[in-house]
Amino acid sequence: MLHQFSKFVVASTVLLILAGSLVTSHHAGLSVPDWPTSYGWNMFTFPPSMWVANIFYEHGHRLIATSVGMLTIVLATWLWIAERGSWMRWMGVVALGAIVTQGLLGGMTVLLLLPPAISTAHAAMAEIFFCVTVAIAVFTSPKWQLAHGAHEEERRGAPGDSSLRRLATTTTALIYIQILIGATMRHTGAGLAIPDFPLMFGGIVPDHWRADIAIHFAHRVGALVVAASIVTTAGHILRHHGDRSELAQPALVMTLLVITQIVLGAVTVITQRDPLINSIHVVVGALVLTTSLVLTLRTWRYRIADCGLRSADYETQSANSIRTPQSAFRNEGRA
Secondary structure, three states: OOHHHHHHHHHHHHHHHHHHHHHHHHOOOOOOOOOEEEOOOOOOOOOHHHHOOOHHHHHHHHHHHHHHHHHHHHHHHHHHOOOHHHHHHHHHHHHHHHHHHHHHHHHHHHHHOOOHHHHHHHHHHHHHHHHHHHHHHHHHHHHHHHHHOOOHHHHOOOOHHHHHHHHHHHHHHHHHHHHHHHHHHHHOOOOOOOOOOOEEEOOOOOOOOOOOHHHHHHHHHHHHHHHHHHHHHHHHHHHHHOEEEEEOOOOHHHHHHHHHHHHHHHHHHHHHOOOOHHHHHHHHHHHHHHHHHHHHHHOOOOHHHHHHHHHHHHHHHHHHHHHHHHHHHHHHOOO
């Protein structure tokens, strides 16, 4: 049940990212100018008759964000009660801290009239929260639990590939950096600083430069770097671990997603930032990141499982060390 609920939180977060991207794509960030109220109303009592035009996107985003926050409180509490290993308990705390920070950044974005730095930080924190919820869903899955409880001989015999771990980890980091550049581009209005595609002002590189052109150019170059890293990682898996479905499947999905993402990026420029295409582009970018994260976690699976077991052993030893003096005192009293 915990795993199923964590997957529900992940799905809700995808919806939240879509809602947030629709707000930005429709320039609706200040359509509700106050926070945490909506035109002076409690957000839950704000009349639906007033959900018109861009208010619909901004107010809907607030309602979805609040709902995801409530789900995260339940998830964090459930993890704290159900998981013996302290590291999993703290994953819930991190998720809760991330969604609270995300909400505060969203409020600051409105109250400070959409400063690019705060808006970009708001987008960056959304990706971090999404990654944490996906990691929790991975860690609570039955297959991961089997790895956590595997015998020592099985863990020793598990396929280990340090090159793959480095490739997967690097790819995940590069995707996140690319998303940060994309968020900066969106929130500084640089999305159409280079208005043509695949050329740039008719050439391979821009023939003139401004800050917004440099940001847009960096995002296009970043897309090529990320695509190359994903293809390299997927190729390594197919050559060396093609029979391991837990690695081959996310590698294939990640490759298909990055192709889709590049096409969506091109269409975004060609359609002059169509709001729906632009928003889907943001969501697919988040899915590329979390698919790479799942792959990365699986390459580290047995090492993380060993850390979890050592953590549990440490807690048991600590509990025994607390009980031992008390037991000795009682025994001494009986003597």
